[in-house]
Amino acid sequence: MGKSGNGSIAEIRMQVMWNRLISVVEEQALTLLRTAFSTSVRESGDLSAGVFDPRGQMLAQAVTGTPGHVNTMAEAVLHFMNEIPREEMFEGDTYVTNDPWKGTGHLHDITMVSPSFLNGELVAFFACTAHVVDVGGRGFGADAKSVYEEGIQIPIMKFAEKGRVNMDVVRLLRANVREPNQVVGDFYSLAACNEVGHRRLVDMMREVGLASLDDLGAFIFSRTREAMLERIAALPKGSWSNDLTTDGYDDPVRLAATVSIRDDHVEVDFTGTDPMSRWGINCPIIYSKAYACYALKCVVAPDIPNNSASLAFFTVSSPVNILNAVRPAPVALRHIFGHMVPDLVLGALAKALPGKIQAEGAGALWNIHISVRPTMLGEGRRAEVLMFNSGGMGARPGLDGLSATAFPSGVHTMPIEATEHTGPIVIWRKELRPGSGGDGEFRGGLGQIIEIAPLEGHEFDFSAMFDRVNHAARGRNGGEDGGAGVVRLDDGTRMRPKGWQHVPAGRRLIMELPGGGGYGDPARRSADSRAEDETRGYLMENDR
Template sequence: MNAPATIRPSTADRIDPITAAVIQGALENIAIEMGHKLMRMSYSSIIRESEDFGAALTDADGNQLCECKMSTPLQSGPIPGYIRGIKRALAARGDVIRPGDVIMHNDPYGGASHGPDVSFTVPIFVDGALAAFSVTTAHHLDIGSATPGSAGIVDAVDAYSEGLQFKAIKVSDEGRVNRAVWQILRDNIRAPQLVVGDMEAQIKAAEIGAERFLALVGRYGMEQITAAADHLMDYSERLMRDAIRALPDGTYAAETRIDGFLDDPNPARRDLPIKVAVTVAGDEITVDLTGTAPQVSDRPINMPFEGTVDCAIWLTLRSILLDSALYGDVPQNAGLTRPITIVAPKGCLANPIFPAPTIARFTPGNAMADTLMRALSQIVPEQVSAGVGNLRVVSFSGLKEGRHWVHMEIFEGSYGGRFGLNGMDAVDTLYANTRNNPIEDIESHLPIRVDRYELRSDAPAAGQWRGGIGSVREFTLLSDGAFSIEGDGHSQRPWGHDGGEAGRPGELTLERADGGTEILPSKVPYHEARHGDRVLARGPNGGGYGDPLKREPAAVLDDVLDGHFDVAQAAALYGVAIRDGAVDDAATAALRQQRAA
């Protein structure tokens, strides 16, 4: 059977900007509705509460038209890559996309961010021609990897040990449900009642998106929608090019290091460099990752070039150069990426070669975004933060009455200080953007007790604007089970900017019910735990921004009153003298003059 014709956007189409904006608003509302429906229909807290999902519409070529603003950038951002990967895989098999198809895809070497982020794509046909795609993505609690869960599989030796691979699999073929695929899923994943339920919710949300898009076509016509999409992609591109053109031409480089595997005797697996060189030339930017460490072929910290690396770079540039606080609502579409070129040598961490494993790409990708921000600090210092405290992802699991339970938790990091503002405390940073799970939700569904959830008590990184504070999380297992962890930031302190103090690294401890204590590295493969064992995690503190001696004394006093540090530390770190709950101006001036000398 021949593939139906494809409607391709024409740049020759013209539309007035008001109609284009109205259509853009309608498209964005469709994506938002898809996200709300997916959250409400999902079974697992990682989607329902943490919002670790994506929802978007693309045109027939995979160019993004809109995305759900509630979703994480690492879910919605890769969706165009999913579409390209699906098309390549189907073409290689001699298959085509037809009305009634629903396509499942999670190939990290075919556009997906990593294996647990599974997409479901519904093609949209208008008058028999392929016009668009409605797509949802979401992180799933288990996809049949070597050990329970889909986070912390840090000892995977290749792509096959990371779980099931879905390369453009039609779970529905021209409207006929492929029941064998669903049975394979149920038979090969842990907690299938949750995972399959979430997948079915994704399909329904994507189908809702397709229905709403067709209703929009019925109102405006496909020609008008195509013209609006072209207009708004060109508009977003112009905004990005104007922002780049305002930068000084030149090349600006930065380097950071990630932990890798700190307890591994092989030096090729620890303290690995990430290098970024940003070249500005007119209205275009090239981000060159040459010099980044070679891929680790038997450990899963490699980052898919398409799906992780590109999204980390696009998001960082868009957030810094087109800050919504200044620019307002910028249409999120493919036009934003046109002026950006990314270079990464084949075989490095940022462009691995199959079958190098990639499931734990989360924290290296966040470190790459942070390194790009450090490079940009040389030319737009007032638009960046100092070094961020990286995140960690934990999977808890166990058996209850012969059935697996699995829970995934994202532990917050923190931002560095910013020009005019302190760093944000205890938040997901950069491309993560997920929410925390409410304690009540965790304790009502799982054999886990949350004993502590608070800010770190050690002093935040000093600066004219202090660094953000990481969280302290303590979990007690109420039955025998296990945990696995992927994280970073135990060996390196988040960088301080322009005289600001470097931040504090993260820490991880297992406190056993029998009284023993185990200091853990930032990455922990499947680790058995007993009833009463406690996992204690301290998130990193972000770096400080600017000279601490320039911090407003009143702000230092507020920090003391808030308990972030004491009076002695106020004098030592900031040169601020506090007496009887107030700033002593004369003593402060003398202290600061002494320190400056």
């Protein structure tokens, strides 16, 4: 009895420390959120943060952040460890890269890793990632023909050694980007983020008398493995395939996946997906894998912590194609197809688990990068403005889809006041788009209508990074498709869903974001739900 009691107390103690570890990485992420210079990080939470053991295994991640960053970071730390030998790691070091194939898939994401020492011993690594407003080159868009055109490439290297910042790196950054103060400021914010995590971890370990995280890591991973094995054992076994068509750049792109559920793991294979594109819409496998694992986790084990042990149950493979692009393919807009991967994987799982999987949604964020300039030289100001926008989620079995919600990326909506503050533009309208949610027993989420114009005396070019303009989100189980997206000027001129384009002075850019697909037979939607849709203005006039 006494032994059992001591065992229970030990387990409770470990659980408390696990919770403390999560609070450490959450404070780490919030430090970045509060100190970042770029609006996309500060206002939208386009970041990630996590703590890893000395072997590079992710112990805990912050809730704040995106799956694409967190799950790629879980693999990226191992690349840092391979590039920088242990004997060259010192207290006060911080390492950095934006290598798309060793980081998070494109050059705009900066990943920093810092070793954490206690009493001279390496006890952990802290890692964080954030999207910066500019990395030079052609800017954030699909128009480059190789990664060399897309911006400055930073191999895995030291940003700081023994607490001393490498000023050569800072000078190179300033010489290569359009917004040097914002970008360099974000580099320092990322470094501070890891430093805060290190300090909190060391404080915790000293408080509870830990010399290493070995026992806590063993506790975390063993509990996670047991829970994951139990969930996978309860799933049907077999293989199921799905495909979906996206807008692409010049031509539609087919994405394909086969999901195989085995006794003790789940496999995803992207064989059948279209070849790499000559445009910057390719996706390195590290990012495709991140979102495939996220989709699987949402279905298999949404309540089990995300760490190296849970991710180890998912394997992702692919021949070289648009979801497994190889260097030097252009990859700036890797997020578009990366964000489509969850719908692709969920479509296969819907065949394995009928009646349990949501309909397709808008998927990819409708990011827009705006380069504003005065029409008369010297009579205005230039600025680079990055804005994230969300369409509607697919309807769920038993629930309507969420409107204007960033699934699967999870970033926050950017306040229009914060966006207008970054450059000479006006956002005249930002509201839900009536009629964009697919009809069904459960309605798809609505997209948005966003209207943007340059301030008087200015014009702008914008990089369109949109999808589901020509291929709407599909409904499920008899639900109707969501509304397709529309990009146009206020005079009716249709714009392309991808590529750099021009908005002249005096004109307004109007974006009508796609809605999510409906779920179930529309004839079964309750009269109360339809009345509520009408009251809230969710329907088009001719649908009322």
